[in-house]
Amino acid sequence: MDSNSGATPSQLIDARIKDLGDWRGETLAHVRALIKQAAPEVVEEWKWRGVPVWEHAGIICTGETYKSVVKLTFAKGASLEDPSGLFNSSLDGNTRRAIDIHEGDTLDETALKALIQAAVALNMSVKAARAPKKAKSG
Numbered sequence: 001m002d003s004n005s006g007a008t009p010s011q012l013i014d015a016r017i018k019d020l021g022d023w024r025g026e027t028l029a030h031v032r033a034l035i036k037q038a039a040p041e042v043v044e045e046w047k048w049r050g051v052p053v054w055e056h057a058g059i060i061c062t063g064e065t066y067k068s069v070v071k072l073t074f075a076k077g078a079s080l081e082d083p084s085g086l087f088n089s090s091l092d093g094n095t096r097r098a099i100d101i102h103e104g105d106t107l108d109e110t111a112l113k114a115l116i117q118a119a120v121a122l123n124m125s126v127k128a129a130r131a132p133k134k135a136k137s138g
Contacts, residue, residue, distance in 0.1 A: 009046040009053075013063075016052065020065060023103045027070040028052070028063055031101070034109055035060070038116035058123035060116060073098040076126075080118045084111035 007015070013032065017025040035042055035054050042060065045053040052063040059075035074080065077087060077097025086108060089098035101107060 009044045012046040013044055013052045024065045024070050027101050028065060034112055035116055038113035039120050056120045056123060057127045060119045070101045071098050074119055076122055079122055084108050086111050
C-alpha cells in the first residue's frame with residue numbers, strides 16, 4: 001500500500017514533484033501546468049504504484065519520471081496528428097506514443113497544448129461513439 005494513503009492524486013503528484021527536487025520535478029510541474037491550461041477540466045489520477053495520470057473522458061497521458069528522462073506517454077498517441085513532431089519515443093506501437101524530455105530540452109508549449117487538446121477531443125469522440133443509441137419510438 002502507498003505510504004501516502006489517504007492523499008488525493010493531486011497531492012501525490014505534488015509530493016512526487018517535491019521529492020524529485022531536480023530538473024525532473026521542475027519538468028513534471030511544467031508539463032502538468034501546460035496540461036491544465038490546455039484541458040482545464042482534466043482529472044489527475046495516481047495509478048500503477050506511482051504514475052501521475054491525466055484524464056478527460058479517458059486517459060490523455062501519463063507522466064513517468066526516470067533517471068535521465070521525463071516521459072509523457074499518450075494513451076492514444078498513434079491516432080493523434082503530431083505536425084510539430086513532438087513524439088520521439090514508442091513510435092513503433094499501434095496505440096501509444098511518447099515524448100521523452102531530457103534535461104535542458106526546450107519544449108514546444110504550443111504544440112504540446114495542441115496535442116493535449118487533440119487527445120481530449122479524441123477521447124470525447126470515442127466516448128460519444130460508445131454512448132447507447134436511443135430507440136426510435138413509433
